Amino acid sequence: MSNTAPRVHELNLYRQYFDLVASGEKTIEVRVRYPHLADLASGDTIRFRIKGTDETCEVEVRRVTEYPDFEALLDGEGPSNVNPTATRDEQLTRIRAIYPPEKEALGAMAIRIDLLS
Template identity: 80%
Template sequence: MNSTTPRHHELNLYRQYFELVAAGIKTIEVRVKYPRLADLAAGDTIRFRIKGTDETCEVRVERVTEYPDFESLLDGEGPTNVNPNAARDEQLSNIRAIYPPEKEALGALAIQIGHLG
């Protein structure tokens, strides 16, 4: 747990991943380690939004783990926690389609999430 006051973050999600988060099926969110996410910590909340809509879902950050790349992240977290509807290789391909190599080079974050309440 961080020693500062929990923060609130807003992030966009594609509909297919949003629905898994909202259903409580997806427990690990994958992100590039952008500077704006450097302070993300257990206890924070994230409001996920489907871009261009009013559909939102709030979750609590339970843990943030950094990995050097997406392959290591999937191996460390288990692909079923990231997306139970896709095989590991398909997930890796999908993630890399969203984040090109120069983004992946920043590092990968596994954000373990849980529903509020």
């Protein structure tokens, strides 16, 4: 049994991804395995914010799965769960535009999320 209480993490999102999360269409958030996300766990809350605005939405973390790279993540999670509006190849291109190779080398995280009302 864990003695760790659920935490609230604040993360920024681009508008197009924020809208998919806020509508409940996007159920997997992709991140690099940065040290500040190492303690992210099931039951935690993520408050997504569009950078430079007060617009937020909150989700509950259901699970966190680590992958060696973004290709493995998309294959393991299914592209439609990550972004239902783009093909696998489009998503891979977009993710790698956000995270260059040196960031991807840290590893990829698939964060299964459920929108909180």
